[in-house]
Amino acid sequence: MNYLGYILLGLSLIWIIRDDFMTRTIRLEALVLMLLGSSFIIYLEHPKPLLIGFNLSFILVQLILLSIYFSIKHRQWINISKDYLGLGDILFFIPLSLLFSPFYFVVFFVLSLSLILSIVLIRQVFFVKAQANIPLAAALSLTLLLFLSLEYGLGWDRYNDLELIQTIHF
Numbered sequence: 727m728n729y730l731g732y733i734l735l736g737l738s739l740i741w742i743i744r745d746d747f748m749t750r751t752i753r754l755e756a757l758v759l760m761l762l763g764s765s766f767i768i769y770l771e772h773p774k775p776l777l778i779g780f781n782l783s784f785i786l787v788q789l790i791l792l793s794i795y796f797s798i799k800h801r802q803w804i805n806i807s808k809d810y811l812g813l814g815d816i817l818f819f820i821p822l823s824l825l826f827s828p829f830y831f832v833v834f835f836v837l838s839l840s841l842i843l844s845i846v847l848i849r850q851v852f853f854v855k856a857q858a859n860i861p862l863a864a865a866l867s868l869t870l871l872l873f874l875s876l877e878y879g880l881g882w883d884r885y886n887d888l889e890l891i892q893t894i895h896f
Contacts, residue, residue, distance in 0.1 A: 731770065732874075734763030735825075739867040742818070746864030752814030757821065764824035772827075772885040781823035781831045788835075789816065811862065818863040822870070829887035838869040 738760035742752055768778070789806065796804040807813050826834055842865045876882065883889055 731763045731766030734759055734766065735874075736763075736871070738763055738821075739871055743864045743867045746814075746861040746867075750812075750859070750861060752812070752818065752863050757814065757817050760818070761821040761824075764821040768824045777827055777885075778824055780828040781826065782820070784828070784832060784835070785819045785823060815862045818866065822866065825870070825884065827885045827887045830884045830890055833890065834869075834873060834884075838866055838873075841869060842866070 738756050741756040742760070745756065746752055789811075792810070793804060793806050796806060796810060804810075807816055823831065825831075842860060842862070845865075846860055873884075877884055
């Protein structure tokens with residue numbers, strides 16, 4: 727196991743969680759630390775650069791579709807990094823994309839965002855009626871820490887799509 731990569735990743739995720747919840751900003755240094763940790767992990771454990779290209783393309787398509795959706799909704803071009811997603815949230819996706827094989831990444835991304843949205847909706851319905859600002863990078867960091875803990879405890883391999891497909895199939 728690549729301890730240096732996981733230590734750097736864990737420290738950066740804790741830093742991102744703290745900053746995003748407290749100040750609603752993400753420091754560039756935390757993202758660079760996360761990128762270093764993610765790079766060590768993929769280089770030493772699973773050096774498959776093509777997987778990274780798929781994951782980054784998936785994120786790019788999501789961001790483009792989100793821009794198109796809000797542009798159609800507002801009848802003018804909308805820059806989502808200005809009003810909806812912070813630049814730190816968008817940059818967070820780069821090191822995140824290094825940590826998963828393509829199928830695992832899509833599943834993690836969709837399930838994480840669904841969980842975050844569910845929590846925000848429950849919070850709005852039952853506790854706070856105000857419009858929710860979601861600290862997205864912090865919430866994704868928390869779900870990533872949870873996932874990495876489950877992976878370690880259950881012996882999953884987040885770079886093995888076949889394993890996940892077989893698990894879902896049964």
